[in-house]
Amino acid sequence: MKEDRSSEEVELWLDRGSRRYLPGDVITGHCHFESWRAEGLQAIELTLLWYTAGQGEEDFCVHHFQRHEIDELDADSKDFQYEAILPASPYSYDGEIVKVCWTVRLKGFFKQGRPRVVEAPFWLTANEQPNEPAPRGGA
Amino acid sequence: MSMTQIDKHPTTGATVENVASLGLSRPPNRDTNPFATCWTSPGKVTYVESDENTVADVLHRLDLAKGWGALVGPHGSGKSTLLHALETELTKRKRQVTWIHLTGHFTSQSSQITSRSNLIPKRSLKNISDASRPVWFLEGFERLGQIARRRVLWQCSRQQVDIVATLHREASCWPWRLAPIANLAPSKEQIEKVFRKLNEREQSPLVGWQDALHALDVAEGNLREFWFELYSLHEKRRRLGKKEIRTKIEQLS
Numbered sequence: 265m266k267e268d269r270s271s272e273e274v275e276l277w278l279d280r281g282s283r284r285y286l287p288g289d290v291i292t293g294h295c296h297f298e299s300w301r302a303e304g305l306q307a308i309e310l311t312l313l314w315y316t317a318g319q320g321e322e323d324f325c326v327h328h329f330q331r332h333e334i335d336e337l338d339a340d341s342k343d344f345q346y347e348a349i350l351p352a353s354p355y356s357y358d359g360e361i362v363k364v365c366w367t368v369r370l371k372g373f374f375k376q377g378r379p380r381v382v383e384a385p386f387w388l389t390a391n392e393q394p395n396e397p398a399p400r401g402g403a
Numbered sequence: 404m405s406m407t408q409i410d411k412h413p414t415t416g417a418t419v420e421n422v423a424s425l426g427l428s429r430p431p432n433r434d435t436n437p438f439a440t441c442w443t444s445p446g447k448v449t450y451v452e453s454d455e456n457t458v459a460d461v462l463h464r465l466d467l468a469k470g471w472g473a474l475v476g477p478h479g480s481g482k483s484t485l486l487h488a489l490e491t492e493l494t495k496r497k498r499q500v501t502w503i504h505l506t507g508h509f510t511s512q513s514s515q516i517t518s519r520s521n522l523i524p525k526r527s528l529k530n531i532s533d534a535s536r537p538v539w540f541l542e543g544f545e546r547l548g549q550i551a552r553r554r555v556l557w558q559c560s561r562q563q564v565d566i567v568a569t570l571h572r573e574a575s576c577w578p579w580r581l582a583p584i585a586n587l588a589p590s591k592e593q594i595e596k597v598f599r600k601l602n603e604r605e606q607s608p609l610v611g612w613q614d615a616l617h618a619l620d621v622a623e624g625n626l627r628e629f630w631f632e633l634y635s636l637h638e639k640r641r642r643l644g645k646k647e648i649r650t651k652i653e654q655l656s
Contacts, residue, residue, distance in 0.1 A: 317433040319634055322441055356431055360638045363431035385430040 274300055276370045276384045284387040285366075287352040293384070295370050298342040304375040307333045311369045312348050314388075318362040327351060356387045436641075437601045438610075438634040445483030449600070451593040456585045458492050461485070468582035470536060470565035473544070475573055476587030479627035482569040485585060486540050489567060498538050505543040505555070537564045544568035552576050589626065594619065598633075609640040 275296040285291055297308060309331045315324035328348035337344070346368070357364040367385040374380070433441045441447065452458065465472045474482045490500045539559060544552065556579045559566050566581070573583050598615050602608045610633055618636065622628035 315433070317431070317435065317439050317441055319440055319631060358431040358435070360635070360642075363435060365432045366430065367432060383432065385432040387430045 274370065274372070274380075274382050276368060276382045278368065278384050278386055284389055285350050286390070287350055287388065289350050290347060291350055291368070291386070292345065292347045293368065294343055294345040295382075296343040297370070297372065300372045300374075300380070301334075301342060305334055305372050306375055307331060307373045309369075309371045309373075310344075310346050311371070312346075312367075313369065314354060314356075314364055314366045316362055317365055318359070320362065350388055355389055434604065436634055436637050437604050437608075438630050438637055440630075442601055443630040443634075445481075446487040448484055448597055450481065450484045450488035451589075451596050453590060453593060456485070456587065458485075458488050461489065461585045462492060464582070464584035465565065465567065468584060470538075471559075471579070471581055472566070472584035473568045473570045473573070473581040474585045474587060475570050475583045476585075477571055477625070479622070479625035479629070480587040481589050481626060482587055483542060485587065486542060486567065486569070490540070493538055498536075500538050500540060502540045502542060505541055505547055537562075539564045539566050541566055541568035545571045549576075553579070556581075588624070591616075591619070594626070594629070609637050609644070 276293070277295065278291065278293045280291075291312065295310065297305065300308070309329065311326055312328035313324055313326045316322055327350075328346075330346065332344070354364050356366050365385060366388045367383045370382045372380045429435075433439055450458070461472075461474075474485055476482050486502075490502075493500050539562075541555065541559075544555070547555065552574075553576060556566075556576055560579065567584070568581055570581070570583075574581075595612060595615070598612065602610065614636055615629075615633060618629050618632035621632055
């Protein structure tokens with residue numbers, strides 16, 4: 265099912281604005297979906313995952329998942345917080361042929377129309393310095 | 404996207420948001436390169452119709468060929484992309500579409516097509532209409548040898564299904580016939596439309612149409628190789644840009 269990724273009106277926040285995390289860190293944030301609610305939101309999913317991107321087929325692994333049906337949320341609820349402990353691996357990797365990408369993904373399901381997705385990518389690294397792209401030929 | 408904290412870069416004192424806008428610390432994601440496979444693989448790239456090969460025309464030719472047809476074209480010419488476009492249209496017409504991915508080792512997988520055909524309910528020959536016949540997409544049919552091709556077509560004839568197969572060139576499959584319903588050789592205009600759509604997502608594109616024309620020459624018309632070339636060029640230039648930025652920051656500090 266194709267997704268609509270043009271949901272600028274929804275906010276997905278990572279509490280640490282630097283977006284660099286170490287293994288074992290607790291990643292926290294919250295999302296604000298008032299505009300989706302007004303458009304007939306039926307359910308909302310928050311996923312913490314890594315996926316590969318680059319020149320090959322995509323692989324991915326979900327680390328944390330939570331789904332809320334609209335009925336489960338309070339009638340005037342427009343946002344919720346999330347929290348998860350990050351694993352030891354894989355590290356984010358900005359390679360030339362393959363990239364390992366960590367992200368928090370918010371997906372909304374509606375009565376009509378395609379699901380909509382907002383993502384907040386972040387680094388999972390061995391150190392807190394900005395990770396440089398891997399030079400040609402590997403790290 | 405909002406940030407609730409602003410960190411300062413240890414060297415320049417610039418805010419993280421400014422550093423991120425320099426491209427240094429932006430986390431990798433599928434938007435890093437507009438020519439990544441997630442954007443250019445068949446099914447992800449929109450099929451751009453030519454005057455000769457609109458989706459409606461191709462399906463009309465399939466009807467004229469009594470439901471057995473082939474998409475003919477070399478590697479990377481857009482056969483799989485057209486199959487995805489045909490699937491969308493056939494689904495709208497309430498036809499059941501099944502993909503069968505064939506490999507060169509079909510003889511070891513001959514049971515696969517049998518088991519797949521067993522999943523399709525047997526139909527009474529009396530009430531079957533062309534409009535209700537399932538459609539099998541035989542992707543990779545070109546990889547099979549003559550004997551394997553005949554075996555597949557024999558299975559299909561028993562199952563009373565319509566077929567769209569992919570081939571590199573027209574071929575005889577006596578006693579059956581797969582009529583060519585589309586000969587694919589994408590024009591530069593079609594390729595440019597797709598290229599510009601992909602590049603739209605970049606605020607400051609690193610690869611221009613002149614680069615793409617050069618890549619098309621290098622790839623000798625193979626679209627799969629063409630996208631790989633553009634992907635590599637974008638990566639090289641992105642890294643070159645970051646190297647220059649790092650040098651500037653070092654000079655400032």
